[in-house]
Amino acid sequence: xxxxxxxRQPTVISAGVTLRNRLGEWVDRHSGTFFIAPCAxxxxxxxxxxxxxxxFFAVSRVRFTGDGLKxxxxxxxxxxxxFFGSSEVHFLGRTDPVSIFGYTIFVIxxxxxxxxxxxxxxYTTWVGMIGRTISAAMAIFLSWILCASFLSGNxxxxxxxxxxxxxxxxxxxxxxGTGLAFLCSQPISGKNFFRVVFFIPLxxxxxxxxxxxxxxxxxxxxxxxxxLGFLGLSDWIWSVDAWSARFVMMVGDSWQWIxxxxxxxxxxxxxxxxDHVEAAQVDGASSPQIFREIIWPQVLxxxxxxxxxxxxxxxxxxxxxxxxxxxxxxxxxxxxxxxxMYIWRANDMGSSAAIAYLxxxxxxxxxxxxxxxxxxxxxxxxxx
Amino acid sequence: MSKTSYRFQKSQRTLxxxxxxxxxxxxxxxxxxxxxxxLLGVWSFFVLFPIYWVVITSFxxxxxxxxxxxxIPFIDFQPTLEAWRSQFxxxxxxxxxxxxxxxxxxxxxxxxFVVSPVVALNPMEPQICxxxxxxxxxxxxxxxxxxxxxxxxxxxxxxxxxxxxxxRFGNIMVFVLLLIIVIFATxxxxxxxxxxxSVGLALFFFLLRALRGYFKMSLKNGDxxxxxxxxxxxxxxxxxxxxxxxxxAVGMLDTHFALILLYAVANMPIVVWLMYDFFTNLPIxxxxxxxxxxxxxxxxxxxxVLPLTRPGLAATTLLTLVLCWxxxxxxxxxxxxxxxxxxxxxxxxxxxxxxxxxxEMCAIIVVMIIPVIIMAILLTRFISKGVLMGAVKx
Numbered sequence: 001x002x003x004x005x006x007x008r009q010p011t012v013i014s015a016g017v018t019l020r021n022r023l024g025e026w027v028d029r030h031s032g033t034f035f036i037a038p039c040a041x042x043x044x045x046x047x048x049x050x051x052x053x054x055x056f057f058a059v060s061r062v063r064f065t066g067d068g069l070k071x072x073x074x075x076x077x078x079x080x081x082x083f084f085g086s087s088e089v090h091f092l093g094r095t096d097p098v099s100i101f102g103y104t105i106f107v108i109x110x111x112x113x114x115x116x117x118x119x120x121x122x123y124t125t126w127v128g129m130i131g132r133t134i135s136a137a138m139a140i141f142l143s144w145i146l147c148a149s150f151l152s153g154n155x156x157x158x159x160x161x162x163x164x165x166x167x168x169x170x171x172x173x174x175x176x177g178t179g180l181a182f183l184c185s186q187p188i189s190g191k192n193f194f195r196v197v198f199f200i201p202l203x204x205x206x207x208x209x210x211x212x213x214x215x216x217x218x219x220x221x222x223x224x225x226x227x228l229g230f231l232g233l234s235d236w237i238w239s240v241d242a243w244s245a246r247f248v249m250m251v252g253d254s255w256q257w258i259x260x261x262x263x264x265x266x267x268x269x270x271x272x273x274x275d276h277v278e279a280a281q282v283d284g285a286s287s288p289q290i291f292r293e294i295i296w297p298q299v300l301x302x303x304x305x306x307x308x309x310x311x312x313x314x315x316x317x318x319x320x321x322x323x324x325x326x327x328x329x330x331x332x333x334x335x336x337x338x339x340x341m342y343i344w345r346a347n348d349m350g351s352s353a354a355i356a357y358l359x360x361x362x363x364x365x366x367x368x369x370x371x372x373x374x375x376x377x378x379x380x381x382x383x384x
Numbered sequence: 385m386s387k388t389s390y391r392f393q394k395s396q397r398t399l400x401x402x403x404x405x406x407x408x409x410x411x412x413x414x415x416x417x418x419x420x421x422x423l424l425g426v427w428s429f430f431v432l433f434p435i436y437w438v439v440i441t442s443f444x445x446x447x448x449x450x451x452x453x454x455x456i457p458f459i460d461f462q463p464t465l466e467a468w469r470s471q472f473x474x475x476x477x478x479x480x481x482x483x484x485x486x487x488x489x490x491x492x493x494x495x496x497f498v499v500s501p502v503v504a505l506n507p508m509e510p511q512i513c514x515x516x517x518x519x520x521x522x523x524x525x526x527x528x529x530x531x532x533x534x535x536x537x538x539x540x541x542x543x544x545x546x547x548x549x550x551x552r553f554g555n556i557m558v559f560v561l562l563l564i565i566v567i568f569a570t571x572x573x574x575x576x577x578x579x580x581x582s583v584g585l586a587l588f589f590f591l592l593r594a595l596r597g598y599f600k601m602s603l604k605n606g607d608x609x610x611x612x613x614x615x616x617x618x619x620x621x622x623x624x625x626x627x628x629x630x631x632x633a634v635g636m637l638d639t640h641f642a643l644i645l646l647y648a649v650a651n652m653p654i655v656v657w658l659m660y661d662f663f664t665n666l667p668i669x670x671x672x673x674x675x676x677x678x679x680x681x682x683x684x685x686x687x688x689v690l691p692l693t694r695p696g697l698a699a700t701t702l703l704t705l706v707l708c709w710x711x712x713x714x715x716x717x718x719x720x721x722x723x724x725x726x727x728x729x730x731x732x733x734x735x736x737x738x739x740x741x742x743x744e745m746c747a748i749i750v751v752m753i754i755p756v757i758i759m760a761i762l763l764t765r766f767i768s769k770g771v772l773m774g775a776v777k778x
Contacts, residue, residue: 024680031681033551035543036608038536039652044563046649047615050626052564057625069629180427183420186412196764197428200435203760205710207727208749212434215441215742223437223453255434263767281406316619319712323731337621337713344717349625356622367617 177261554599
């Protein structure tokens with residue numbers, strides 16, 4: 001009896017407070033939920049859920065039938081096909097005869113990685129060790145493929161074509177973009193003009209960039225045809241050779257993405273306090289010295305972040321190879337996204353999802369490693 | 385007098401010194417200036433030349449394209465408007481009123497879709513030429529998905545920046561589980577989406593009551609922010625096949641609505657990331673005083689915070705607009721006939737019996753990139769004011 005009266009009080013409703021007021025108050029109290037929930041729900045429905053759903057595709061053989069999709073479980077066959085089966089050459093490249101040079105480099109890389117892993121044991125937690133082990137395993141796998149295919153003189157597959165666009169392309173773009181930003185941060189007139197002009201390519205539709213580059217790079221009717229003739233290269237066709245095709249693709253990609261690096265690095269360079277630089281100039285420091293000792297350390301955190309963002313986007317490259325060469329010659333310029341798209345067109349949804357998944361794993365491991373070992377280190381150093 | 389200070393007296397410098405040394409602190413020497421301008425000029429040429437080439441090719445015809453390169457109109461070759469005419473004049477529905485009719489059609493058809501469970505009406509058929517159709521589609525999809533994305537994204541960013549929000553782990557698990565069940569019920573079993581989602585929502589609140597107090601672990605704002613931003617890593621090719629199947633199941637393949645939703649989600653991480661930075665940089669005192677005066681959160685957000693971040697909001701909107709306009713991969717999978725966007729239309733010109741008609745294609749590309757270039761120039765004004773750069777530094 002006493003228990004009943006103490007634990008259950010009638011709800012207090014003060015006079016004049018309508019249901020509407022109470023509802024409003026309730027909404028306001030939970031405003032955090034109401035503000036975040038739409039965004040989180042959309043991402044859950046259209047990003048997380050499809051990612052999980054994609055696993056079902058990747059482990060099945062999928063067919064379109066009259067009444068919807070038919071899944072047949074095949075285990076990891078879609079994945080193993082990429083590594084050991086029919087698509088091995090397409091995905092990994094030709095890894096058959098491994099040269100002595102390839103073996104030597106591979107052994108050196110593996111030893112270096114193991115030493116790094118062993119030494120990092122001292123200053124990281126066990127969570128960090130798991131992350132480092134995953135990074136090291138991925139690095140050993142990638143370096144084995146590199147040594148067995150490219151360094152042994154064999155053709156490379158879509159995996160390394162994608163990595164070529166990411167690593168070589170990003171380095172190239174970063175160097176040129178930073179150089180241009182440095183030039184624009186100097187005391188010159190007409191800065192705003194250059195800023196606008198250099199920014200435009202980033203905003204142009206990648207598809208349009210693909211067609212424009214295809215026209216400009218055309219060797220028979222393109223604008224550089226007389227120049228090639230003058231250099232004695234009139235019979236040279238870039239789209240026949242694998243490496244020149246990849247290189248042209250990278251130049252097209254750089255045309256679009258250098259502006260991004262340029263605009264971010266310019267902002268960072270202009271943020272460097274002018275009096276530091278002037279003080280160094282008064283003290284008689286030379287320009288390379290000033291750049292190395294004063295400007296570079298201050299822009300390094302931004303540089304690392306910008307490079308990370310650029311890398312994330314570079315893994316998704318698809319429009320340019322699709323338009324300019326259609327992945328050719330052979331499959332030389334196909335990125336992994338494009339490979340997945342072509343396989344989807346051939347109605348093999350299982351393999352398509354498997355390649356997409358491999359791309360996801362590759363992107364996440366490479367970007368997370370870069371974020372943890374490079375970006376965080378720089379940001380911490382700048383903060384200290 | 386030491387040697388260094390001697391060198392700075394202008395009149396006594398030799399020619400070599402005048403050429404290679406800066407005349408004063410914070411200035412450049414003439415040679416360095418020449419070098420800088422040359423490099424910048426070369427790069428400007430490299431940037432502008434492909435655009436120039438596309439524009440002049442759109443004024444060529446078959447012979448001037450095929451007989452080797454011609455560079456300057458009126459001197460090298462006689463420009464024609466043939467490509468433009470064949471795009472815009474051949475079809476009788478290539479008028480501005482056709483665009484208006486198409487916009488009205490979209491409003492009417494979406495109304496038909498909304499009332500379709502109750503009243504059966506016939507949707508209108510489009511009467512418009514291809515290029516205007518693609519342009520209208522791109523325009524409508526970009527505007528609506530940008531609006532949705534910026535609204536939802538900035539609300540989330542504001543909550544993450546200001547409200548101490550600690551959702552229980554258990555609640556989140558329940559929500560995610562129910563969401564998965566709802567999606568499966570809609571796509572597999574074929575339940576109508578409004579019924580399944582309302583049942584799911586009711587179940588969610590019921591379970592929330594039942595499970596209150598069972599789970600102690602909660603997420604912090606930083607975790608949620610990181611989770612949202614890290615979605616940008618996800619390659620679109622991973623999600624596009626399941627999304628294709630999902631939309632097919634609810635019969636929304638090849639509709640504007642599907643693309644609007646998808647583009648909004650694809651750009652959500654960027655919007656949240658940029659807007660979060662603007663909101664954290666605002667002075668908190670204004671909001672606190674408004675709160676003391678009894679304003680609700682929604683009102684604070686709408687009437688105080690959003691007007692204060694207007695430059696940031698405008699820059700984010702422009703950027704999202706451009707990204708939506710340029711999107712290709714989702715459109716190529718999900719939009720086949722009715723909602724062809726500009727990039728899809730350009731890509732469709734790739735195949736033909738006579739090979740690529742470059743002059744026609746260039747005309748479409750020019751139509752496609754003019755809005756983007758205008759937006760790029762607008763966006764540079766914001767960037768040169770340093771509006772967008774805070775996020776990168778953080």
